[in-house]
Amino acid sequence: MSRRTRLIVLGAAAVLAACTERTSPDPVPDVPEDGPAVVSAGRSHPHAARERLARRFALALADPTFRARIKGELDRSPMPERKLHLQRFLTGADRGALRDLARAGREADAAVEMDVRAAPALEFYLPVPAHRLAWRGDDRILVATAHADGEAPVAFTTAGHRVILDPNTPPASPVLAVVPVEADFDRLPTLGELKVEPGDGGGGG
Numbered sequence: 001m002s003r004r005t006r007l008i009v010l011g012a013a014a015v016l017a018a019c020t021e022r023t024s025p026d027p028v029p030d031v032p033e034d035g036p037a038v039v040s041a042g043r044s045h046p047h048a049a050r051e052r053l054a055r056r057f058a059l060a061l062a063d064p065t066f067r068a069r070i071k072g073e074l075d076r077s078p079m080p081e082r083k084l085h086l087q088r089f090l091t092g093a094d095r096g097a098l099r100d101l102a103r104a105g106r107e108a109d110a111a112v113e114m115d116v117r118a119a120p121a122l123e124f125y126l127p128v129p130a131h132r133l134a135w136r137g138d139d140r141i142l143v144a145t146a147h148a149d150g151e152a153p154v155a156f157t158t159a160g161h162r163v164i165l166d167p168n169t170p171p172a173s174p175v176l177a178v179v180p181v182e183a184d185f186d187r188l189p190t191l192g193e194l195k196v197e198p199g200d201g202g203g204g205g
Helices: 003-010 046-060 064-076 086-091 096-104 109-118 129-134
Strands: 020-023 122-125 142-145 154-156 162-166 175-180
Touching: 046 096, 046 109, 046 122, 046 142, 046 154, 046 175, 064 096, 086 096, 086 109, 086 122, 096 109
Parallel strands: 142 175
Antiparallel strands: 020 162, 122 175, 142 154, 154 162
């Protein structure tokens, strides 16, 4: 596990399991309501692309229909910890999820697709077991990610507010982490690799 990924995962396990929310003084710039006509090359930086995807994901989770879809997809995931591959999820089937993110961020589909390509391969899941048990698909959820080694994870509310996670007080809301891929999504896990948690029926169905 890379140091950066360890930071994010710990920020979604140790840190996210013991965090409080505070507004960041450095929010991601909002996109104009009419959406960008042209996406500049500077917008394609991998770290910035990942944070924008996380923010759009959080905004999309304000929609009950999208939340229900995410809850269902996570519950059906056969991967340990119910992980899902973000890029494959967004670009699969009818690309409806990608359009949902674009709509939530008030952007063109092309802007989201550029970030999907620019970001490293990402997975998303609720890394804290208690959060997986507690979240029922409601809007009390944060979407968290991090820029680089040594930086505290940042998170977004479903209203798009950027917050920094602080390791002092347990969070009021479950946290969905958007992190670099570590799971092998091209291979189904064996039974021995699956860890069934209390109250969790395991992957699938």
